[in-house]
Amino acid sequence: MQSALYVGLSAQVALEKRMQTIANNVANINTAGFRTDVVKFETVLSSAGASPVAFSTPGDNIISRETGNVTETGNPLDVAVIGQSWLAFAGPSGTAYTRDGRMQIAANGDLQTLTGFPIVDSGGAQIVLDPNGGPILIARNGAITQDRNEVGTLGLFNIPADANLQRYGTSGVIPDRPATAISDFARDGFRQNYVEGSGANPMAELTRLMSASRAFDGTNSMMEATESSMQNAIRTLGDPSK
Numbered sequence: 001m002q003s004a005l006y007v008g009l010s011a012q013v014a015l016e017k018r019m020q021t022i023a024n025n026v027a028n029i030n031t032a033g034f035r036t037d038v039v040k041f042e043t044v045l046s047s048a049g050a051s052p053v054a055f056s057t058p059g060d061n062i063i064s065r066e067t068g069n070v071t072e073t074g075n076p077l078d079v080a081v082i083g084q085s086w087l088a089f090a091g092p093s094g095t096a097y098t099r100d101g102r103m104q105i106a107a108n109g110d111l112q113t114l115t116g117f118p119i120v121d122s123g124g125a126q127i128v129l130d131p132n133g134g135p136i137l138i139a140r141n142g143a144i145t146q147d148r149n150e151v152g153t154l155g156l157f158n159i160p161a162d163a164n165l166q167r168y169g170t171s172g173v174i175p176d177r178p179a180t181a182i183s184d185f186a187r188d189g190f191r192q193n194y195v196e197g198s199g200a201n202p203m204a205e206l207t208r209l210m211s212a213s214r215a216f217d218g219t220n221s222m223m224e225a226t227e228s229s230m231q232n233a234i235r236t237l238g239d240p241s242k
Contacts, residue, residue, distance in 0.1 A: 073195050085158050088155045097174070109129050158181075159177070163175040
């Protein structure tokens, strides 16, 4: 019976983490380019006792690659990324990648994210525009023109499918494997005047939250019943330690 309590406790720890992860996804439903977190659980088999017992691990958070819906904004400094590729910016600790294509031009002409990080091209160089250079046009391949002159190119990158992603800010990620610049824009590219929304689906996340909450309550009831059975057995049979 004691193992049942430990198994139940491990399940509650895992379910609590799952609920926290879902709550964070729900909190970022309106965050542009946000990628949801999913929890990967594993089972640990213990053979310390007479019979093997399976415990649930707390779980590891994994950043999903699922894309969000694209909406038109009419802002020429907004771009939605087409396909599974990523826009890049220079962060304090190196290059980071994002699907949030909302940009701004600093007073000195630097093209930046809304949080002030420089947008970079395929070679990692910062992009500088003329704040007074006229309307900005951004092609599918990321080429930026002002007054019919090409003044820079947005970098578009592919992150390996098996790379682990570390979250940077709300919409940025840093992979543990190098990203590669894309040169074929048949499937990937940019769409000016549009922005990608959050990858979190409100109804799906709320459904997962309710399911995890019910599972937590069920585990708690099972642990209470197990503890009650142990107490009854002790009262009936006496304390075996005496």
